[in-house]
Amino acid sequence: MSVVSNALVIGGGIGGLTVAIALRQQGIAVDLVEIKPDLSVYGVGIIQPNNTLRALDKVGLAHKCIELGAAFPGWRIHNAAGNFLFDAPATDSAAPGMPPINGITRPLLHQILTEGARDAGTRIQLGTSVATLNDRGDHVLVRFSDGRTADYDFVVGSDGVYSDTRRRLFGDIVRPRYSGQCVWRYNLARPSRVEWGELYFGPDSKVGLVPLSTDLMYLFLVTAEPEGARYPQSELAALMRARLGYYEGFVAELAGQITEPSGVILKPIESVLLPAPWMTGRTIIIGDAAHASTPHLAQGAAMAIEDAVLLGELLGDDRSLDAALEEFMRRRFDRTRYVVESSQQILTWELEQWAGIHNPAARPGELLHEATLALMEPY
Template identity: 45%
Template sequence: MRVLVVGAGIGGLGAAIALTQHGYDVDVVEVKPEFSVYGVGINQPANSLRALRSLGVLDRCLAVGYQFDQCDFYGADGEHLVNIPYGFSGEDVPCNNALSRLDLHRILLERAEDVGIKVRYHTSVADLADRGDEVEVELTDGRHETYDLVVAFDGIKSWTRRKIFGDQFDPVHSGFGVLRITLPRPAEVTGMRVYQALGVKLGFCPLSEESMYMFVVTPQPSNVVHDPATLGDLLRSQLEPFGDLPGRVRDSISGPAGIVYSPISDVMLPLPWFSGRVGVLGDAAHACAPHLTQGAGMALEDGVVLAEMLAETLTGGGPIEQILRQFGERRFPRAKLVQDVSHQILANEMAINADNYAASVEAMRTHLPDQSRAVDRLLDAPA
C-alpha cells in the first residue's frame, strides 16, 4: 500500500514512521525549502510519550528533555495559589517530558530516515483526484504519482482541508496570542509554573538542566503582525505587572532575539475526516489552544492509531473506507475533549479581573486539582 503524507511537522513525521513500521510504502512532502523549526520548547504529557515510544524514539526524547509531575499556580507577585499534581499514572512513562522543539523534530526526522523515509522538501500537492480505489496526485515538483491513501498533516492553515472540505473550517481566532522564548532555567523551576495577573498569564516550563521556556498569553487582535524587532519591548511591557521570579526574568531580557509570537486559534473539522481516500489530520483537523500541551500529542496519536487500525483491519481483509470511518469515530471525541478543555482554561484565565480575582483564586483552589486529574485520567486511557 502506498501512502502520501503531506507535511513533515510532528504529526506528519510521526504518521510516516508509524505507517512505515507497519510495512507501508510512504512518501512525505514538505512545503518548506529545508528543515527549520522555532527554537522554543514543547511539553509532551504521558499519552504523547506513549505515542513516541511506539515510534521508537521515547528514550532519545527523555534523554534530552526534562521530566516533571507537578504544576504550581502563583499570583503576579509570587504568592503560591495552588499545587496541581498531574493525574497521569506515570507508571510506564513519566507524567511529562518537556524538550526543545528542535530536538523533538530532529529525533523524529532521524528516526524517519532510519526506517527509510526520505522527506521531499520544497514540495507540496498541486492537485489531487480521488479515483475511488486510488488517488492521483500532481506534485509541485512536476511529478505525477498514484497512492492508495493520502493523509495530510499540513497544519492549522491546511491547503488539503480547504481543497477537500472548503473554507468553512478555517481557523477561528480566540482573541488571544502568545509570546514564547527559551531562557536559562532558574533552579526553582523544576515543574510547570503558571503566574496569573489581570489579563496576562505567564508560564515557565523546564526544558533541560540548563534551559526553560517561557510563554506569555495576552489578548491580541486576530490579524496582528508584530515587527520582530519590537518583540523584546512587547514582551517586557506584557510582563510589567509581575514581581518576584517573573519580574527578575523580565529584567534579564534585553532584546527581541529568540522571541516567537503565535496567535491562538481553533480548528475543529467535523467528521468524516476522510473524504474517500484523502484525510486531514493533526492540527489541520483539530488545532487547539496550547493550555493542556496536547496538540502535538493528538497529532502523534492520530498517526499511530491510524497505522495500527489500517494494519489490523487490512490483514483481516476489511474495506478501507470502513476503517477510515471508524478511525475518525475513535479519534474525534478525544481531540474534541482536548480542544474544549483547553479553550475553557484559556477563557477562564483571561476572564480574571480585579472584581473577580479573589473568587477566581478560591475556585481554582477548590476545583482545579480534581478537574485537572479527571482530564489527565481520560487522556491516560488508550488513544
C-alpha cells in the same frame, strides 16, 4: 497484511513525521512532501504530558524524547507577586514509569522525528507541495508542485491549521478562529530552583516556566491581544518585558533577561475543528489540520501524535481501508473534540476574568485537572 501498499504524507510537522514512521513500521512505502525548503521549526519548547509519551512509545521514540528533554512532576502555582500557592502534581497513569510531563525543545523533537522517519525509510521531498489530488477510486493520482505525478493507495493530509488539503477536500466549511489570546515565548537559562513547571497568575495575563533540559527552560506569557495584532520584530523583547511589568519577584527577575528581540516567539492562538468524517475516498486529514486546539491543555501535538500512531496500527492489519478509517474516526473524533472544546472553555473563562467579568460557573483549574486525567485513559 495492510491493504495499503504505498502512501503520501503531506506536511513534515509533528503529525506528518510521526504518521510516516507509523506507516513505515507497517511495511507501507511512504513519500512525504514538505512545502518548506527544510524541516526546521522555531526554537522554543513543547510540553509533552504523559499520554504523549504513551503514544510516542508505540513508535519507539518516547525514551529518546525523555533522554533529550527534561522530566518534571507537575505545576507549581503562584500569584503575580511570586508567592507560592500550591503544587498540582501531574499523573503518569497513561504510561506508568514514564515522567508525568516531559519538556523538550521543538528543534530536538523535530530532529528525533525526522531521524525516525528517515531511518524507517520515508522518502522526504522538501520545498514541494501538492498541485492536484485526483481520487480514481482504487488509487489517488497526485500531481506535485514540481510537475511530477505519482499514484498512491492512500494520502494523509497533515499540513497544519491552515491546511490546503482540508480546503481541497472540504472547501471552507471550517476556518481557523482567532481566540483573543496570543502567546509570547522566550528561552532562558534554567536556574536550579526550577524543579517543576511553574505557573504565575496575573490579573490580565498568565506566565509559565517550562524546563527543557538541565540548563534550559522557556518562559511563556499569555495575553489578550486584538485580532491581527502585529508588532515590529525589533520591539518584541521590550513589548514582552512591558507586559510582564505587573509581575514581581522571580518573574520580574527573569523579565530582565528578555533582551534579544529575535528570541521572542509571538503566536496568535487559533483553533479549528473539522466535523467528522475527516476523509473523503482515499484521503484523510489528521493533526492540527483536523483539530487545532488552543494550548491550554498542552495537548495539540499529543493529539496529532495519537492520530498518527493509531492510523498506523489500524492500517497494519488486513481489514478494508473503509473499515480502518471508520474505526479511526470512532476512536479519534470525540477525544479531539473534547480537547478543542475544553481548551477553548478554559481560555474563555480566562478572558472573562481578565476583563473583570465574574462568572460563578468558571472553574478553569478543575477543568484542567479533570481533562488531563480523562486524556490519560485508553482511547
